Amino acid sequence: MLLQVKNLRCGYGSLEVVHGISLHVCPGEIVGLLGGNGAGKTTLLKALVGLLRPWRGEILVNGRPVHNQPAWRCVSNAVALVPEGRQIFADMTVRENLLIGGYHNAYRRMDVEMVLERFPRLAERIHQLGGTLSGGEQQMLALGRALMARPKMLLLDEPSMGLAPMMAKEVFAEIVKLKDLGVTVFLVEQNAAATLAIADRAYVMETGEIILEGEAAELMHNAAVKRAYLGKGYKEIWE
Amino acid sequence: MGQSDLILQYFLSGITKGSIYAVVAIGFNLIYSATGILNFAQGEFVMLGGMVAVSLAFFLPLPVAVAAAVVFVALLGGLLELVFFRRLRRHSILHLVIITIGLSIIIQEAALHVWDEKVRSLPYFTGNEISSMHLFGAAVSPQVLWVLGTVAVIVVFLHVFLKYTMRGRAMRACSSNPDAALLAGINIANMRTLSFVLSAGLGAMAGCVISPITLTHYEMGSGLAIKGFSAAILGGLGNPMAAVLGGLLVGVLEAFSVSVLPAAYTDVTAFAILLLVLFVRPHGLLGTPAGESVREF
Numbered sequence: 001m002l003l004q005v006k007n008l009r010c011g012y013g014s015l016e017v018v019h020g021i022s023l024h025v026c027p028g029e030i031v032g033l034l035g036g037n038g039a040g041k042t043t044l045l046k047a048l049v050g051l052l053r054p055w056r057g058e059i060l061v062n063g064r065p066v067h068n069q070p071a072w073r074c075v076s077n078a079v080a081l082v083p084e085g086r087q088i089f090a091d092m093t094v095r096e097n098l099l100i101g102g103y104h105n106a107y108r109r110m111d112v113e114m115v116l117e118r119f120p121r122l123a124e125r126i127h128q129l130g131g132t133l134s135g136g137e138q139q140m141l142a143l144g145r146a147l148m149a150r151p152k153m154l155l156l157d158e159p160s161m162g163l164a165p166m167m168a169k170e171v172f173a174e175i176v177k178l179k180d181l182g183v184t185v186f187l188v189e190q191n192a193a194a195t196l197a198i199a200d201r202a203y204v205m206e207t208g209e210i211i212l213e214g215e216a217a218e219l220m221h222n223a224a225v226k227r228a229y230l231g232k233g234y235k236e237i238w239e
Numbered sequence: 240m241g242q243s244d245l246i247l248q249y250f251l252s253g254i255t256k257g258s259i260y261a262v263v264a265i266g267f268n269l270i271y272s273a274t275g276i277l278n279f280a281q282g283e284f285v286m287l288g289g290m291v292a293v294s295l296a297f298f299l300p301l302p303v304a305v306a307a308a309v310v311f312v313a314l315l316g317g318l319l320e321l322v323f324f325r326r327l328r329r330h331s332i333l334h335l336v337i338i339t340i341g342l343s344i345i346i347q348e349a350a351l352h353v354w355d356e357k358v359r360s361l362p363y364f365t366g367n368e369i370s371s372m373h374l375f376g377a378a379v380s381p382q383v384l385w386v387l388g389t390v391a392v393i394v395v396f397l398h399v400f401l402k403y404t405m406r407g408r409a410m411r412a413c414s415s416n417p418d419a420a421l422l423a424g425i426n427i428a429n430m431r432t433l434s435f436v437l438s439a440g441l442g443a444m445a446g447c448v449i450s451p452i453t454l455t456h457y458e459m460g461s462g463l464a465i466k467g468f469s470a471a472i473l474g475g476l477g478n479p480m481a482a483v484l485g486g487l488l489v490g491v492l493e494a495f496s497v498s499v500l501p502a503a504y505t506d507v508t509a510f511a512i513l514l515l516v517l518f519v520r521p522h523g524l525l526g527t528p529a530g531e532s533v534r535e536f
Contacts, residue, residue: 049422075424087419089412100412103405104424149424 002027002153002184008057010047017043019208030185032195032202040208041188042084045157049074049081080151084158086142090131094122097130097141101148115144136167153184160191196220247377249494255383257490258390262445263467264482266438272414272477273434276335280343282464287312288443289455293359305447309440316439320432350457361450382451389448393441394483469513475526
């Protein structure tokens with residue numbers, strides 16, 4: 001198992017946001033994590049990469065515990081996060097953004113070429129500042145920057161957020177293509193339909209807990225998914 | 240001496256002092272970008288650089304003494320970061336800024352005890368007090384050229400470092416987006432220490448080259464800190480290259496103020512600039528309103 005989370009609890013200050021979550025991701029899979037706003041998805045991801053210290057529970061990458069490591073060690077476990085809101089270095093060029101992504105990668109110059117081949121649109125903008133790119137281009141850049149670390153596993157936090165439907169589609173297509181790099185994907189999304197269409201398995205999260213898990217195809221037809229996706233009120237209103 | 244010669248003389252003395260303010264302002268910027276702290280002990284690094292070099296120059300050749308002083312002060316800067324700021328990171332930025340003011344006072348008092356209150360200076364790097372060169376009709380001490388040359392080298396070095404080396408890019412990444420930098424595997428705590436090392440080293444270097452002209456005194460740091468701060472704000476906080484423009488402007492305006500104001504009021508110029516900029520254009524000449532400004536405090 002590439003990633004294993006056991007009974008993870010964490011939060012901010014005295015407020016617990018994630019209430020004992022367990023999940024796993026096997027090599028080569030695309031695993032989705034669905035849930036509405038405030039479900040604790042981003043908090044969970046922050047704990048996975050070390051930006052937030054877990055209160056309780058374990059995080060294992062390749063069987064090795066990583067929950068006491070600082071965030072900057074995360075990429076050396078071959079796990080890279082594409083954060084919510086893309087977090088591009090706005091005042092640095094596209095090329096510099098990519099090079100920073102490969103900070104610990106001795107072959108970063110070579111890998112920049114690889115990323116540019118994958119995302120030709122970035123190649124056209126290589127000397128532009130990251131902040132001047134469109135939302136979709138920034139998402140590609142964030143994806144490319146994460147790939148620069150040569151990760152075995154990519155964690156994606158709402159990559160389709162704020163993108164036009166066409167652009168979102170393109171981003172999801174790129175995520176599917178990651179499979180041929182042998183990169184395992186843990187995809188956190190609100191867009192349940194698009195996620196389940198490309199995922200192998202998925203978890204559904206609500207108010208800090210996993211309420212459902214299973215094969216993507218099964219979940220596609222599950223009412224609880226619609227509920228989680230649309231928020232708690234869905235049940236009372238629609239069922 | 241004709242009117243135009245006088246203007247040239249003012250101008251040269253202005254950019255000489257201004258280039259030192261520029262180095263202090265660069266130091267402000269480096270630390271501010273990497274840590275968010277305004278380091279009011281920045282001027283003490285300049286003073287310490289001069290003082291240590293003066294002491295070492297008694298038994299070491301001048302270039303060695305200067306180099307050793309720069310290294311010593313750079314390491315001291317890094318040590319201060321490790322001891323005070325790394326551990327206290329969870330406190331608010333305002334606390335940390337106040338700690339820098341405290342450090343500035345402590346360093347000053349320590350310098351008073353180590354070196355007493357006498358004014359010292361390094362010997363001229365080339366020539367002596369009376370040797371002068373003629374530049375466009377103005378008499379210039381060769382040391383002025385040393386100052387301008389050194390500052391130019393510092394600026395170019397910094398530009399190349401920040402723009403073309405991986406470590407420099409990582410430092411910019413840390414100030415641009417600390418979380419994203421962490422996720423890329425950059426140890427930002429170490430980058431913060433590096434920013435202190437660099438600022439302290441550059442300040443010490445400025446303190447050495449300026450010593451023969453303005454002399455080194457244990458109290459010189461606080462004045463420099465205020466002027467460097469004015470320069471950094473004038474240029475636009477967060478941009479080391481804008482600091483150069485700010486520093487030169489503050490220096491030149493200060494020099495020319497002598498022609499209209501009594502000489503005792505030269506220091507007022509820097510404060511007037513500082514207040515004016517804060518009122519009218521808090522993001523500085525080259526900054527953007529959306530970018531960082533001192534308003535955050």
